Amino acid sequence: xxxxxxxxxxxxxxxxxxxxxxxxxxxxxxxxxxxxxxxxxxxxxxxxxxxxxxxxxxxxxxxxxxxxxxxxxxxxxxxxxxxxxxxxxxxxxxxxxxxxxxxxxxxxxxxxxxxxxxxxxxxxxxxxxxxxxxxxxxxxxxxxxxxxxxxxxxxxxxxxxxxxxxxxxxxxxxxxxxxxx
Numbered sequence: 510x511x512x513x514x515x516x517x518x519x520x521x522x523x524x525x526x527x528x529x530x531x532x533x534x535x536x537x538x539x540x541x542x543x544x545x546x547x548x549x550x551x552x553x554x555x556x557x558x559x560x561x562x563x564x565x566x567x568x569x570x571x572x573x574x575x576x577x578x579x580x581x582x583x584x585x586x587x588x589x590x591x592x593x594x595x596x597x598x599x600x601x602x603x604x605x606x607x608x609x610x611x612x613x614x615x616x617x618x619x620x621x622x623x624x625x626x627x628x629x630x631x632x633x634x635x636x637x638x639x640x641x642x643x644x645x646x647x648x649x650x651x652x653x654x655x656x657x658x659x660x661x662x663x664x665x666x667x668x669x670x671x672x673x674x675x676x677x678x679x680x681x682x683x684x685x686x687x688x689x690x
Contacts, residue, residue: 528563528565529562529563529565530562531560531561531562531578532560532561532562533558533559533560533561534558534559534560534561534577535556535557535558535559536556536557536559536561536577536579537553537554537555537556537557538551538552538553538554538555538557538579539553539590539598539599540553540599540601540607540608540610541553541607541608541610542588542601542605542606542607542608543605543606543608544581544583544584544586544588544604544605545586545603545604545605545606546581546584546586546604547581547583547584547586549581549582549583549584550608551581551582551588551605555582557579557580559577559578559579560577560578561575561576561577561578562575562576562578563575563576564576564591569594569595570594572594574591574592574593574594575591575592576589576590576591576602577589577590577591581604581605586604587604588603588604588605589602589603589604590602626640
């Protein structure tokens with residue numbers, strides 16, 4: 510490019526862009542959802558051309574929250590969802606309903622059980638001892654079962670190489686006899 514000798518880049522005016530500017534991005538549906546207008550199922554991983562904007566006045570620990578606008582594949586109704594960095598997930602805003610997720614409920618149940626156990630152990634030192642003995646018994650049972658399975662596999666997987674070689678030699682001899690005949 511040619512720059513004239515009297516060119517001054519400071520004289521070029523700055524581009525004024527709005528804060529809530531929308532960008533077009535290509536994304537995948539982050540969860541299974543169902544459109545409210547036509548009932549179409551949109552599965553996790555379905556690709557969309559979406560509009561992305563930064564949500565104003567919403568920040569979590571300095572992280573911006575983004576809102577995405579997609580269109581239903583059947584009826585072209587607008588569906589919006591936004592990021593939820595607090596729970597490392599997405600939250601559905603409108604246009605569709607989020608489908609049932611068994612994995613998420615299972616994880617929440619495990620967290621709740623772990624929290625209850627920790628609270629119980631804080632208040633009762635005998636409960637700590639009971640839980641430790643239960644855990645060690647369970648671990649011992651698992652190790653015993655594993656050892657039994659290993660022994661069973663070793664018994665079943667025993668290979669007699671001498672018998673295999675003998676059988677192979679007999680087959681070769683039979684083939685030779687047939688060829689000679």
